[in-house]
Amino acid sequence: xxxxFIQWFFDFIMSYEPEVIIACASVIGAxxxxxxxxxxxxxQGYAAGKGAEAVGNNPKESKNILSTMLLGAAIAExxxxxxxxxxLILLFGNPLVSLSGGMVVIAGSAIGAxxxxxxxMxxxxxQGYAAGKxxxxxxxxxxNQRGITLVMxxxxxxxxxxxxxxxxxxxxxxxxxxxxxxxxxxxxxGASALGAGIxxxxxxxxxxxQGYAAGKxVEATGKRPDQQSNITKIxxxxxxxxxxxxxxxxxxxxxxxxxxxxx
Amino acid sequence: xxxxxELIKACSAIGAxxxxxxxxxxxxxQGYAAGKGAEGVGRQPEAQGDITRTMLLGAAVAExxxIYGLIVAMILLFANPFI
Amino acid sequence: MSGPKIYAEILGFPITETMVNTWxxxxxxLIFAILATKNLKKVPGKLQLIAEMMVxxxxxxxxNTMGKKNLGFAPYMLTLFxxxxxxxxxxxxxxxxxxxxxxxxxxxxLLTFFMTQFFAIKSKGVGGFFKGFIEPIPLLLPxxxxxxxxxxxxxxxxxxxxxxxxxxxxxxxxxxxxNLMYFAAGIPILAHLYFDIFAGLLQSFIFVMLSMVFxxxxxx
Numbered sequence: 001x002x003x004x005f006i007q008w009f010f011d012f013i014m015s016y017e018p019e020v021i022i023a024c025a026s027v028i029g030a031x032x033x034x035x036x037x038x039x040x041x042x043x044q045g046y047a048a049g050k051g052a053e054a055v056g057n058n059p060k061e062s063k064n065i066l067s068t069m070l071l072g073a074a075i076a077e078x079x080x081x082x083x084x085x086x087x088l089i090l091l092f093g094n095p096l097v098s099l100s101g102g103m104v105v106i107a108g109s110a111i112g113a114x115x116x117x118x119x120x121m122x123x124x125x126x127q128g129y130a131a132g133k134x135x136x137x138x139x140x141x142x143x144n145q146r147g148i149t150l151v152m153x154x155x156x157x158x159x160x161x162x163x164x165x166x167x168x169x170x171x172x173x174x175x176x177x178x179x180x181x182x183x184x185x186x187x188x189x190g191a192s193a194l195g196a197g198i199x200x201x202x203x204x205x206x207x208x209x210q211g212y213a214a215g216k217x218v219e220a221t222g223k224r225p226d227q228q229s230n231i232t233k234i235x236x237x238x239x240x241x242x243x244x245x246x247x248x249x250x251x252x253x254x255x256x257x258x259x260x261x262x263x
Numbered sequence: 264x265x266x267x268x269e270l271i272k273a274c275s276a277i278g279a280x281x282x283x284x285x286x287x288x289x290x291x292x293q294g295y296a297a298g299k300g301a302e303g304v305g306r307q308p309e310a311q312g313d314i315t316r317t318m319l320l321g322a323a324v325a326e327x328x329x330i331y332g333l334i335v336a337m338i339l340l341f342a343n344p345f346i
Numbered sequence: 347m348s349g350p351k352i353y354a355e356i357l358g359f360p361i362t363e364t365m366v367n368t369w370x371x372x373x374x375x376l377i378f379a380i381l382a383t384k385n386l387k388k389v390p391g392k393l394q395l396i397a398e399m400m401v402x403x404x405x406x407x408x409x410n411t412m413g414k415k416n417l418g419f420a421p422y423m424l425t426l427f428x429x430x431x432x433x434x435x436x437x438x439x440x441x442x443x444x445x446x447x448x449x450x451x452x453x454x455x456l457l458t459f460f461m462t463q464f465f466a467i468k469s470k471g472v473g474g475f476f477k478g479f480i481e482p483i484p485l486l487l488p489x490x491x492x493x494x495x496x497x498x499x500x501x502x503x504x505x506x507x508x509x510x511x512x513x514x515x516x517x518x519x520x521x522x523x524x525n526l527m528y529f530a531a532g533i534p535i536l537a538h539l540y541f542d543i544f545a546g547l548l549q550s551f552i553f554v555m556l557s558m559v560f561x562x563x564x565x566x
Contacts, residue, residue, distance in 0.1 A: 006265060006270060007264070007265055010265065122287070122290070126294070157540070157544060158548065161508070161545070162290070164511065164515070165507070165511045167515075168511050168514050168515045168518075171515070171518050172514065172518070175518060176518065185265070185266075185269040185272070185273075187265050187269050187270065187273040188269055188272045188273045188276065190273070191272075191273035191274065191276040191277050192273075192276040194276070194277055194280070195276040195277045195278070195279055195280030195281075196280060197280070198277065198280030198281055198283075198284070199279065199280035199281075199283040199284075199336075200283075201283075201284050201287075202283040202284050202285065202286030202287055202290070202332075203286070203290075204287045204290070205286055205287030205288060205289060205290025205291045205294075206286070206290035206293075206294065207290070208287075208290065208291045208294060209290045209291045209292065209293055209294015209295060209297065209298075210290075210294050210297070211294070212291075212294045212295055212297075212298045213294045213295075213297035213298040213300075213301060214298075215298060216297075216298030216299060216301045216302045217298070217301035217302075217305075219302065219305075220301050220302050220304065220305025220306070221305065223305055223306075224305045224306075224308070227304065227305055227308045230304050230308055230311055231301050231304050231305050233555070234297070234300045234301050234304045234311070234314065234315060234318070235297060235298075235300075235301045236548065236551065236552060236555075237297070237300075237315065237318075237319075237552065237555050237556070237559070238293065238294070238296060238297020238298070238300050238301070238318055238322065239294065239297055240504060240549075240552040240555075240556065241293050241296075241297065241319065241322045241323075241326075241556075242289070242290050242292075242293035242294040242296075242297055242322070243290070243504065244289070244293075244326060244329065244500045244503075244504060245283075245285075245286030245287075245288075245289045245290050245326070245329035245332070245333075246286060246290060247500070247503050247504050247507035247508070248283060248286060248329060248330075248332070248333045248503070249283040249286050250507045250511065251333075251503060251507060252279055252280065252282075252283050252333070252336045252337075252340075253280070253283075254510075255340060256276060256279065256280070256340075260276075260340075261340050261341055262272040262273075262275065262276060262340075311410065312410075312411065312413065312562075315411070315559060316559070316563055319559055319563070320563075323493050323496075323497075324489075324493075326493075326496065326500070327489060327492070327493075330492065330496055
C-alpha cells in the first residue's frame, strides 16, 4: 500500500478513540477563538490613550471624559466576550462531544467554529478607535457629550455586524451543524466545515473600517454638532459599502454549509 | 483510503474559505473612505452630494480585490478546473 | 437553516413563505395608503400627519441626495422604503422577513439596476452611455463593466445577508441555545432590538439611499 503524508496523518488520527480527537480539536478551536482578544486589546488601548490625552488637556472634565471612554471601551469588549463564550462552550458545554458521526467532520467543525470568531478582532479594533475619538471629542467639547455618545454608539453597533455574522456561523457549526451525518468522503465534509469557519475571518476588515468611519463621524459631530444628521447619514452609507466583503464571506460560508457542490 | 479527487475537493473547500480572507482589505479601505467622507461632510455640508459620489466611486474601486476573492472562491466551488 | 417554507403549488409554481409575507406587507401598505389619504383635511388628523411627515421626509432626502430636478423619484423611493421597512420588521412578530430570501432582494436590486441603466441612456444618450465605460481611460473598461454588474449583486446580497443572519441567529436563540438560556433571560429581547429593529431599519435606509445615489450618479 502506498503511503503519503495525508494518508499517514489520517491513519495516525484514526488510531485514536474519536473522543480523544474531538477533544483535541475542541481545545485547538478554543485557543484559536481567543486570538480575537487581540482586537479589544488594541481598541481599548487606543481609547485609553486618547482618554489620558484628553484628561491631560482638560483636567476639569475628567469625569465626562472617563465615562465616555469607559462606555466606548465596554462596547469594544463585546467581541472579546463573544469569543470567550465560544471558547468556553467548546471547553465545557461542547455539543459536538455527544454527536455520533464522522470524527474528522466533528473535529473540523470544532476548529472551524473557533476560527470563525477570530473575525471579532476587527469590530473590536474599530469600536475602540471610535471610542477613542469620542473620548477626544468630549474632552474638546464636553457640552456636546450627548450627540457624540449617540453617534459613537450607532457607529459601533454597525461595526459589530461582521463579528455577529461570524458568531452565527460559529454557532451553526456547534449547534445546528449541517455536516454531521452527511454521506460522503469524511475529508471533504471536514474540510468544508473548516473552510466555512476560515471564510468568516474576512470579517476583520469591515469591522476595522466601519469602526474607523464611526470614529471620524464622531470627530466631525464633535466639531459640527448642527450637522449630526448629515454626518450620520454618510457614515451609514459608507459603512454599508465597507460591509460588502464581509457579506461575501458569509455567502461563501453558507454555500459550503448548505449547498456544497462537493458533497 | 483517501482518493486523489477527494483530497482536491477537500483542499478546494479550505481554499475557498482562505480566498475570502481577502475581504479584510476592502473592508478596511472602504471604511477609511467612509470615515473621511463623514469628516468631509462635517467640514463642508453643502458639498454633501459630491462627497458621497466621490466616496462611493473610490469605494467601488477598492471593492475590486474583494470581488476577485469572491470570484476565485466561486470558481473553486463551482467551476473547479482540477475536478 | 431551512429556507422559506413552500405552502402550496399552483400549476407547478411554488407559493412560498416569501410570497405570502410579501402580500401581507403589500396589503398593509395599501390599507395605510388608503386610510391615510381618505378625506384629507387642512388640519390633519393623526394618520394624515404621519403620512405628511413621511412624504416630507422622503422629499427632503431625495432633494438632498439626488438634487431638486430629480424630485420625481421620491414616490418610488418612499414605496421602496415602506416595503423594505415593514418587511424587515416582520421578524419582530415571528414572521420570516421576505428580504431574507435572495430572490426577493435580487429582484429589488434589479429594479434599481435597470432604472440606473435606463436613466443613464435617457440623460446621456446611447453614445454617452457607452462612452461612460471607457472613462477615465479605456484600459478601465473591464473594471467598469465588472463594477456595473457588481452593484446589483452587492446591493442584493447586503440586504439578504444581513436579514438572513438575523433570521438564523434568532432561530438559534429560540430553538437550539437551551443551555445558553440561563446566561440571561433578556437575550431574545435585546436580539430582536438589534437584529430586527436596528439592522432592519438601517438596511432599508441603506438600500434606498444607495438606489438613489446609483441612479443620480448614472444621470450625470
